[in-house]
Amino acid sequence: MWTEVLRLDLLLRRRSMIGFALGMAVYAFAVVALYPAFKNDSGLDAFTANSETVAALFGVSGSLTSPSGWLNANMYSNFLPLIVLLLTVGYGAACLAGQDEDGTLGPVAALPISRRRIATQKFAAMALLAVPVAVLTGLCVLAGRGFELDVGVGPLIGTTVGILLLGIAFGALAMAVGAATGSRGAALGITTAVAAAAYLVNSLAPVVDWLKPWRFLSPFFYAIGDGQLDAGLPPAWAAVLVGMAAVFLGGALVAFERLDVH
Structure with missing residues (x-):
């Protein structure tokens, strides 16, 4: 029974996983295909310069007409992380507490496997749920080379990994809580x-001076807030996100051992 819980949960969530992945792929392709129509629009850059705080709320900074600026403004700094978090946090909250409230966790906990293994398999399922969304989005962005949207493969892979780790960390937090x-x-x-608080801190830090030191407490900074789409994901930042996920998973394992399952 090494993967039974993992496979069962992925089977039950397959429709939402596929639906979110295909929907995000269509959206990403639309963003990519529209880039040639806006890449020479100086009004977009003027908006960013004149409305820094409003733009920052959407995770936008710098030039909107550059390939990375366009992708960050329309997808990587806001919409894609939101979709990944919807999947991971939604599952993280439902896989233990939600099933316990529904009365479906009891039969699973009664299986001849440890609670630690059950929680670990559910954590793995949560991580895998987000992979198709992030990977299909990245593939659609790569297709942007045919639409004059040239982004480095390395930084794109790094940003994709960062967003996945971001979702996994918050999903593990939901499991623990x-x-x-x-x-x-x-x-x-x-x-x-x-x-939400972490997102606001990361987004507003570039334009609100007193928030700048606090950005290092935001997981969003390590995933998308330090120019990852231009320079890639630093290994140290990836390690921070992995460490957060590990700490939250550890909390979930300890709490699940003590949970009075109905």
Whole structure:
């Protein structure tokens, strides 16, 4: 029973996984295909220069007409992380606390495998759920070379990995909160609040001086907030995100061992 829980959860979530992946791929291709119509629009750069705070709220900084600026503004700094978080946080809140509330976690916990292995397999399922969305999006962006949207393959891969690690970290946090409280609502609420605050800190730090030192507390900074689409994902930043996910997974394992499963 090394992968039964993993395979079962992926089977139950396959429709949402495929739907989100295909939907994001269509959106990404549209963003890529529209780039030639806007790449020489000086008004976009003027908007960024004249409305820095408003632009920052959407994770936009620098030139909107450069390939990386266009992709960040329309996808990588906002929409793609949101979709990945919808998948991972939604599953993280449901896989332990949600199933416990529904009464479906009891039969799983009664299987002749340890709770630690159950939680680890659910963590793996959560990570795999986000892979098709991020990978298909990246492939569509690579197709942008035919639409004058030239982005380096290395930085694109690094940014994709960063967003995946971001989703995994917050998904693990949702698992930990859910296992600790036994409440899917609490897991969703607390994790969403933390993610929203972290996003705002990372987005506004470039234009709000007193927030700049705090950006290092935001997982978004390590995933997308340090020019990753231009320079790639530094190994140290990837290690920070992996460390966050590991800490939250450890908390989930400990809390699940103590959870009174119905």
